[in-house]
Amino acid sequence: MKREAGLTDFESDIRPLWALAQAGDEGAYRQALERMARRLRAYYRRRMPNLLDDVEDLVQETLLAVHLQRGTYDPSFAVSAWFTAIARHKLIDLWRRRGRREDLHEAYEDDELEGSPLAAPAEDHHASRDLEQLMKALPELQRQAIALTKLEGLSVTEASQRTGISESAIKVQVHRGLKRLADLVKGPNP
Numbered sequence: 795m796k797r798e799a800g801l802t803d804f805e806s807d808i809r810p811l812w813a814l815a816q817a818g819d820e821g822a823y824r825q826a827l828e829r830m831a832r833r834l835r836a837y838y839r840r841r842m843p844n845l846l847d848d849v850e851d852l853v854q855e856t857l858l859a860v861h862l863q864r865g866t867y868d869p870s871f872a873v874s875a876w877f878t879a880i881a882r883h884k885l886i887d888l889w890r891r892r893g894r895r896e897d898l899h900e901a902y903e904d905d906e907l908e909g910s911p912l913a914a915p916a917e918d919h920h921a922s923r924d925l926e927q928l929m930k931a932l933p934e935l936q937r938q939a940i941a942l943t944k945l946e947g948l949s950v951t952e953a954s955q956r957t958g959i960s961e962s963a964i965k966v967q968v969h970r971g972l973k974r975l976a977d978l979v980k981g982p983n984p
Contacts, residue, residue, distance in 0.1 A: 804833065805874050812873045816864065827857055830877055837881055848888065856884045886947045928978050936971030939964050944972075 808829055814822035834856055838849045859880050867876050929937050942953040943964065950968075954961045 802874070804829075805872050808873045812867070813869065816867065816869075826873075827860070830860065831857060833874075834881055837878075838885065841885060842888075852884055852888060856881050859884060883947075890949075928975055931978055932971050932974055935959070935963075935967045936974065939967035940971045940975075943968055 808826055811822045811826040811829070815826050831853055834853045835849060838852050839846065842849060842852075856877075860877050863880060867873070929940070932940070938957065939953060939959075942948045942956060943950060948956065950961050950964050953959075953964045957964070959967075
């Protein structure tokens with residue numbers, strides 16, 4: 795398979811498979827999930843060296859979430875970045891269930907390292923800058939609610955306690971902010 799300019803080998807391999815899978819090709823879907831599973835196992839093993847018995851369960855839980863959320867995939871973004879976000883959320887959920895806040899922060903720090911097998915291509919430093927620019931376009935309350943719940947991984951209750959804003963207001967601000975971000979990403983309608 796020819797490698798597309800600016801894409802990692804994994805991304806240039808998974809992208810066409812995922813496109814076929816999204817179009818209904820069951821064989822491509824199976825292959826894409828198998829490749830994702832291999833990446834997920836390595837990802838989780840590195841982040842959970844003392845919980846190797848839980849790796850396979852978390853891989854399966856993540857693949858189920860990928861299956862259930864496949865309709866949310868936007869083809870303008872890297873497949874690896876999309877399912878990395880899902881994997882990261884599943885890992886955070888595990889740490890929350892176990893009450894391991896320090897490991898939660900380590901998981902986020904590890905994701906910033908170059909060469910992460912699930913991260914978006916290393917050449918794509920524009921994504922962080924793009925996110926920063928998009929976030930700056932939001933009103934302060936929306937930006938803060940999204941940063942706390944979606945970027946830092948706090949629960950709505952924790953975000954409410956940190957800001958002094960009610961839980962329902964946090965939910966509303968997140969909802970409105972995500973809708974605004976989606977509109978900004980889509981750009982003006984032709």
